[in-house]
Every structure is written in structure tokens, then in C-alpha cells.
Amino acid sequence: MSFVETQKKPAEVIPAHPVVNDFSITVATINGTGSQTSNLTLLRALFKMGVPVSGKNLFPSNIQGLPTWYTIRVSKDGYLARTETTEVMVAMNAATFSKDQAEVTPGGVFFYADDFKQAITRDDIVSYPMPVKKLARESDAPSQLRDYVANMVYVGVLAQMIGIDVDTIQQALDFHFQGKEKPIALNFNIIEKAMAWAAENLVKSDPYHIEAMDATEGCIMTSGNTAGALGSIYGGIQFASWYPITPASSLAESLNQYLPQLRQDPETGENTYAVVQAEDELAAIGMAIGAGWGGLRALTSTSGPGISLMAEYAGLAYYAETPVVIWDVQRMGPSTGLPTRTSQGDINLTYYLGHGDTKHVLLLPGSANECFEFGWKAFDLADRLQTLVFVLSDLDLGMNQWMTTPFEYPDAEIDRGKVLWEEDVEKIEDWGRYLDIDGDGITYRTLPGNRHPRSGYFARGTGHDEHANYSEDPVDWERGMERLRSKFETARGMLPKPVIHTRSGAEIGVIAFGSTDPAVCEALDHLNDDGLAVDYLRLRALPVDEEVREFIRNHQRVYVVEMNHDGQLHQIISLEVPDRAIHLKSLTKNDGLPLSADWIRGAILDQERE
Numbered sequence: 001m002s003f004v005e006t007q008k009k010p011a012e013v014i015p016a017h018p019v020v021n022d023f024s025i026t027v028a029t030i031n032g033t034g035s036q037t038s039n040l041t042l043l044r045a046l047f048k049m050g051v052p053v054s055g056k057n058l059f060p061s062n063i064q065g066l067p068t069w070y071t072i073r074v075s076k077d078g079y080l081a082r083t084e085t086t087e088v089m090v091a092m093n094a095a096t097f098s099k100d101q102a103e104v105t106p107g108g109v110f111f112y113a114d115d116f117k118q119a120i121t122r123d124d125i126v127s128y129p130m131p132v133k134k135l136a137r138e139s140d141a142p143s144q145l146r147d148y149v150a151n152m153v154y155v156g157v158l159a160q161m162i163g164i165d166v167d168t169i170q171q172a173l174d175f176h177f178q179g180k181e182k183p184i185a186l187n188f189n190i191i192e193k194a195m196a197w198a199a200e201n202l203v204k205s206d207p208y209h210i211e212a213m214d215a216t217e218g219c220i221m222t223s224g225n226t227a228g229a230l231g232s233i234y235g236g237i238q239f240a241s242w243y244p245i246t247p248a249s250s251l252a253e254s255l256n257q258y259l260p261q262l263r264q265d266p267e268t269g270e271n272t273y274a275v276v277q278a279e280d281e282l283a284a285i286g287m288a289i290g291a292g293w294g295g296l297r298a299l300t301s302t303s304g305p306g307i308s309l310m311a312e313y314a315g316l317a318y319y320a321e322t323p324v325v326i327w328d329v330q331r332m333g334p335s336t337g338l339p340t341r342t343s344q345g346d347i348n349l350t351y352y353l354g355h356g357d358t359k360h361v362l363l364l365p366g367s368a369n370e371c372f373e374f375g376w377k378a379f380d381l382a383d384r385l386q387t388l389v390f391v392l393s394d395l396d397l398g399m400n401q402w403m404t405t406p407f408e409y410p411d412a413e414i415d416r417g418k419v420l421w422e423e424d425v426e427k428i429e430d431w432g433r434y435l436d437i438d439g440d441g442i443t444y445r446t447l448p449g450n451r452h453p454r455s456g457y458f459a460r461g462t463g464h465d466e467h468a469n470y471s472e473d474p475v476d477w478e479r480g481m482e483r484l485r486s487k488f489e490t491a492r493g494m495l496p497k498p499v500i501h502t503r504s505g506a507e508i509g510v511i512a513f514g515s516t517d518p519a520v521c522e523a524l525d526h527l528n529d530d531g532l533a534v535d536y537l538r539l540r541a542l543p544v545d546e547e548v549r550e551f552i553r554n555h556q557r558v559y560v561v562e563m564n565h566d567g568q569l570h571q572i573i574s575l576e577v578p579d580r581a582i583h584l585k586s587l588t589k590n591d592g593l594p595l596s597a598d599w600i601r602g603a604i605l606d607q608e609r610e
Contacts, residue, residue, distance in 0.1 A: 019207045021051050021076035023087035027154065028100045030093050032064030034148035037176060037187075038155050039070040043401060044172035045164050046074060047221055050213040054080035054518075055401050056594060061246065061339040067096045078215060080403065081519035082594040088162070088208055090154045092132070094118070101125075109206045111154060111161075126206040130157050131197065139190045152187050156194025161202060163210040166195065220406055224371040224397040224515075228327060229254035230407065231375020232299055233262055236414050239291035239298040240275045241284040243306065246339045247395035248329040251301045252277075281306035285313040285326070292317070292324040293459055295419075295447035297379045301327040304346050305336065307353065314388055315354030316461040318484075321434070321443070323382035323389075323417075326350075330394040332592050341592025342395040344514055347568040350390045351542055357481060361491050362542040363391045366499075366517040368404040370540070371397065376410050377496065384417040385491055386445060394563075396594045397515040418444040425452040432467035433457040434480060441487030488543065495541035498548055506533040509555040510604070511548070513539040513569065515594060516561055522597035527604060534604070539569070544576050552580050559604055565590045 025042070029035035036057070043055040054073045060066035073083055085105045091097055091112040098118060104110050106124045114129035136150035159169060170188055177183045229251050232240075237259075242252040255275055263273045278284035284300045291298035302310070307328055317324055330346045332338035350362055361381060363374045374391050382389040425431055425446065431454060434443050446455040457468040465476040501524075512520045517538055524534050537551045552558050552573070560570040567586030574581040587603045589595060 017207055018209050019087070020209045020211050021074050021213065023074055023208050024083050024085060025072045025074070025088040025090065025158070026086045026100075026103070027070045027072075027090040028093050028096050029068055029070070029151065030095075031060050031066050031068040033092075033151065035068065035070065035092070035151045037148075038151035039072070040176060040401065041152075041155055041169060041172045041187075042158065042164070043072055044175060044221065045159075045168040046072065046210065047216050047219075047403065048168035048171055049165050049210065050216050051210060052076070052078040052080070052213075052215050052403060054403065056082055056396065057400060058593075059340050067093055074210065076213065076215070079518065079522045079597070081522050082596050084596045084598050088158075090158065091116070092151065092154060107207070109208060111157060128157070128161065128198075128202055130154060130194070135190060135193055135197065139186075139193070141186055141190070145186075149187055149190050152190045153194045156191035157198045157202075159191065160195040160198035161204060161206075162208050165212065166192070216403060218405070219403050221401050221403055222368050223250065223399055223401055224365065224368045224393050225251040225329065225399060226254045227368040227371035227404075227407065228365075228375045228391065228393065228398075230258060231372035231377075232325070232379070233258055233375075234372075234407075234410055235376025235379040236297045237263075237299055237379070238273050238296040239288065240273075241278050241287040241291075241298075241300050242275075243278050243281050243284050243302065245281075245303050245306050247331055247342075247399045248301045248303045248306070248327060250399060251327055251329065281309040282313065285310040285324075288324045288326075289313055289317050289322050292322045292382070293320070295449070297325075297383070298323075299325045299327065299379075301329065303329050303331050303339075304333045304349065307346060307349055311353050311355075314360070315356070315358055317388050318354055318358050318360065319461050320459050321386040321445070322459070323379075323386050325378040325382050325389050325391065327391045327393065329398040330392060332590070338592045340395065342515070342594055343564060343590055343592065344392075344394060344516070344562050345564040345568070345590065346392060347542075347562075347564065347572065350392060351572060353390075357485075359488055359543070361385065361387060361389045361488075361495065363389065363496065364513040364540050364542070365391065365393055365397065366514055366538055366540065368397070368402040369407060372407040374496070380412075380415040381491075381494065383419075384415055384494065385442060385487060386417060387487070392514065394515050418442060420444050420446050420455070421450055422452040422455070425450070425455050432465075433459075434464065434468060434483070435466040436483050436486070440490045441483050441485070442490060443483075492543050492545045495543075495545070497545065498540055498551075499538040500547070500551065501536040501538075503528060503533040503535060506535040507556045508532075508604075508608075509535040509537060509551060509558040510561055511537045511539060511551070511558055511569070511573065512561040516563060519595040519597045519600055520561060523600035523604070526597060526601050530601075530605070532605070532608065542572065544573065548573070549577050552577050552584065555583070557583055557585055557607075559585045559587050559607065561587045561595070561600060561603075563590050563595060564588060 046053045059068040087108045089104045091100045110127045113132040120127045132153045136146040141149045173184045288298040288300040332341040332343040365371045365374045378389045465471040570586040
């Protein structure tokens with residue numbers, strides 16, 4: 001006897017203790033089957049219902065056909081970090097059926113394709129079969145598309161069973177397919193049929209429900225890479241060079257998507273920018289440095305392996321003092337490592353990139369909104385400081401969709417820094433390209449096109465004096481390096497300030513940065529409920545300023561939380577406050593997954609019990 005024959009539409013069973021807008025949904029599928037469209041449809045529909053959500057994609061790096069998981073966290077309290085539990089599992093991959101079933105928390109829900117032959121082995125969860133292949137065959141989809149639209153079956157079943165508004169699903173499809181009626185209708189049709197099937201055949205005996213809220217009003221959803229690209233455009237980008245690499249490629253792809261819409265001369269219709277896909281990372285950074293020397297606002301984007309290849313060019317830009325912005329969307333290393341997993345392992349690499357005495361400015365965005373903000377600020381800082389500026393995002397922040405406040409248009413005019421034109425050079429009796437006139441370590445520069453006879457200089461990465469003449473004189477070398485160090489000190493006061501949250505009575509603190517912020521904020525809320533008050537400083541740039549030093553001095557212990565193995569930020573900050581280094585405690589986890597609040601809370605409690 002079939003499942004349908006034994007059910008026949010009984011009355012809905014409502015559990016005694018419903019769980020509303022506070023659980024995680026994980027969809028287990030096969031890479032390359034089109035599940036991302038279905039998952040984003042669910043995510044956006046929930047967002048349009050006013051419910052705070054976040055989505056995290058765990059996908060393989062090598063070939064099509066391997067397992068992939070997508071987790072949507074629903075949180076009425078607005079928490080966006082990854083959780084370590086799965087309350088609702090959708091099993092669409094027979095190869096991971098047993099593993100996925102085992103992952104469901106006791107009392108949770110297990111939706112699965114009814115053609116799978118494996119048995120349900122747990123009696124502490126609720127199980128719902130779904131006729132995925134049957135509904136796909138009965139749909140209007142062409143045969144070659146049935147495997148793709150089959151994923152919309154679980155969208156419809158979930159919508160019916162947990163209460164996702166069908167209108168918001170249609171709106172999500174409209175957004176995804178950019179208003180194209182045919183694919184919208186094709187996918188929505190199978191969703192409606194799946195909802196009707198579930199209403200007719202499934203008895204709700206689980207506690208999980210979605211109810212509309214207004215907690216997303218005024219917010220948008222976007223990825224950090226898209227936000228960074230848009231911020232770069234609003235910051236006046238003129239040149240971008242890149243070589244494809246996960247997880248940074250979508251930043252350059254977003255530039256290619258939006259630049260034609262936003263950066264064309266209104267009179268001639270010609271592009272006011274250039275985007276070049278280079279033959280490798282060395283060529284990409286070389287092109288960007290050339291463009292930056294020429295006066296263009298230049299950018300390149302890559303990830304850890306690409307940064308490694310850019311080391312020699314980075315040293316050239318540092319010593320020749322050429323402004324360039326480099327986006328490093330971090331992933332797991334060493335070597336090729338785990339290309340589709342997240343990490344914060346490039347802190348030391350980028351901070352000290354280059355041989356010899358080299359230090360760089362790092363910007364550390366902690367949200368999609370800050371990716372936009374630092375997208376334009378990075379150019380201002382690179383021009384003002386005449387140096388490389390690294391923006392360190394990561395795969396979680398860069399590639400996943402995030403709920404964020406709308407972007408704010410830059411509130412200041414573009415800052416090109418100390419650039420001299422003909423009339424400026426005329427006013428300076430003794431101008432030298434590397435001559436520090438103002439005492440801040442930042443010299444004046446000229447750009448190609450300046451016709452003053454004294455404006456030219458030879459840009460070189462070898463030893464030079466203050467007038468850019470070749471020199472191996474030890475005095476010239478030391479004077480130049482001291483000035484570069486002075487410029488680095490000047491940079492401390494120009495960078496984005498840390499964000500500090502304090503709680504009454506807190507004697508310990510936490511320092512973190514980047515995409516760990518949602519997990520840290522949630523963990524500290526839970527610790528406060530436990531009776532442990534903890535202050536929090538979110539670092540937004542390196543080198544640090546005096547506020548960071550004061551934060552450390554004002555607490556008995558400070559935990560530095562980061563996603564790398566060696567505690568790289570902990571090492572850097574310890575050098576800044578050697579007298580307090582013993583009071584800095586490193587908390588690291590680096591398994592390729594975004595940090596969870598539970599892990600941070602547990603790690604701090606373990607340390608405090610010692």
C-alpha cells in the first residue's frame with residue numbers, strides 16, 4: 001500500500017509547542033542540478049515576508065555531481081550566523097541520505113524524495129516523503145529541464161508545510177528571472193502543484209512555522225562581492241584587472257555587470273572604464289600597478305593563491321609608492337587547500353607581503369554594507385597614502401547572500417591625495433618625488449600629462465634618493481625607509497575606526513573582525529544571559545590605532561577570535577601592545593565553515609573556567 005493511500009488528507013495535527021521563525025533549514029542536493037535557484041527562491045521569499053534570514057552555501061570545488069548543502073537560518077531575533085543544528089532537512093541526494101538523516105536534531109523534520117530506497121531509521125524525528133520525480137514528469141517542463149525544475153518541488157512542499165507565503169515566492173522568482181514570464185511560469189507551476197500535493201497528502205506533525213514579520217523593512221539582500229563592486233564603482237574605479245579564482249571571481253563579474261549601466265559618458269556613450277581579464281595573477285597586478293602609476297583608480301581582485309603570486313609586484317608598488325586596491329576574498333589554504341571553504345588565513349600574508357621591511361594597509365569589512373563602504377574608501381586611502389590597500393573579505397561574506405541596510409552614497413568628494421599639476425609644481429622651488437615636505441611621510445606626486453618640465457621622474461623599485469635618482473647610498477636608503485615607516489604611522493589615524501560595544505561590569509573583552517561578527521555578537525548575547533558580561537571591539541583596519549591599545553589595557557583579558565590556525569591577528573596585536581601580550585588570548589577555529597555562536601561561547605567559557 002502506498003503512502004498516499006494510507007494518508008487521505010487527515011486533519012492537521014498541531015504540536016503543543018510550536019517553534020516560530022527560529023530554526024535552520026538545510027537542503028542537501030547534488031552540485032550542478034540547479035538547486036541554487038530553488039534555494040535563493042526560498043531565502044528571498046522568507047526575506048520578503050519580513051523574517052530575518054541568512055543563507056550559506058557549502059559546495060564542492062572540483063566537479064559537477066558531488067554533494068552540496070545550502071542552509072537557511074531563520075531568526076526572529078535577527079541572528080545571521082551559522083548554527084550547528086539543523087531542525088529542518090530536505091534530502092535530495094541519495095548518496096548523502098543517511099548522513100543527512102543523522103544530522104537532524106531530535107524533534108526535527110526530514111523531507112526526502114520518495115524514490116530513495118534507504119530506510120528512515122530514526123523515530124525521534126518527523127519524516128515527510130515528496131514525489132519529486134512524479135511531479136517533475138507531470139510538469140510542463142521540457143525533458144532536458146526536468147532535473148532542474150524538480151528542485152522546485154521541495155520549495156512548494158516546504159511552503160505548504162511551514163507556511164511560506166506563495167506571493168513572496170512568486171516575487172522571488174520574478175527577481176531571479178528578471179521578469180521573464182516563461183521561466184517564472186514554468187517554475188511557479190510546479191511549486192503550486194507541489195503545494196497542492198502536500199496539502200492533500202501530508203499531515204503536519206512537526207512544530208516549525210513561519211509567520212510574517214516586519215523585521216526586514218528597509219533592508220536589502222546582497223553578497224559582499226556585489227557590494228564591493230558597487231562601492232568601487234561609486235568610488236570612481238577606472239581600471240580593473242583580474243584572473244578567475246574562487247571565491248573572488250564574482251566581484252569582477254559584478255563590475256562587468258554594473259559598469260556598463262553606471263559608467264558611460266552621457267554625451268558620447270563611450271565607456272569611462274576598462275576591465276581586463278588577464279592571463280594570470282602576475283599580469284593582473286602588473287596591469288593594475290601600471291594603471292595606478294598612470295593616475296587611474298585601479299583595482300584587482302583575487303584570493304590567497306593569487307596574492308602569493310603578486311608578492312614581488314606588491315613590493316614594487318610599496319617602494320615606488322603607487323596606489324592600487326587589491327581585494328582578497330579569502331579561502332582555505334595552504335596551497336590549493338579547500339577552494340570553496342571560508343577562512344581568515346591571509347592576514348599575515350597581506351600585512352607583510354613582499355620581501356624586506358614591508359607593511360601594508362588592510363581594510364576588514366564585517367558586512368555587505370561595509371564591503372560597499374570600503375569599496376570606495378579603499379581608493380581614497382590608496383591615493384592619499386600612495387600605496388597598496390588590501391580589502392580582506394572571505395568566501396562566506398563575499399559569495400553568500402546577506403541581509404543588510406541599504407548602501408549610502410559616499411558622503412565626501414573623491415580624495416586624490418597629493419597630486420601636483422603644472423601650476424602646483426611652479427610654486428615649489430625644490431620638488432622631489434620622494435621628498436617629504438609636510439612631515440607626514442607622504443610625498444607629492446605628478447601624473448602623466450603634467451607638462452611642467454620639472455614634473456617628470458623615473459619610477460623605480462631600486463634604491464633611489466628623494467628626487468627619484470638611482471642611489472645605493474646607505475644614507476639615502478635609510479632616509480627613504482624611515483619616511484615609509486612614518487607614512488605607515490600616519491595611516492593609523494586615517495583608517496576606519498573600530499566598532500566597540502560595551503556592557504556594564506565587563507572585565508574581559510573580545511576582538512574580532514570580518515565575517516565572524518554575527519557569530520561573535522550572538523555569542524556575547526548568550527554569555528550575557530549566562531551572567532558573563534563581555535565587551536567587544538570589531539577591528540575594521542590594520543594598522544591599529546590607539547583605541548585598540550586602550551581597549552586591551554582596560555580589560556583583564558582579551559580574547560582574539562579568528563578563523564585561522566595560528567592566531568595571526570593575535571600575533572600582530574601582541575606586537576602592538578607587548579606589555580599586555582600575556583593578557584591576550586587566542587581563540588581560533590579553521591575548519592572551512594563559518595564560525596558559530598555556540599563555538600565562541602563554549603570556547604570563552606572553557607577559558608574562563610581554567
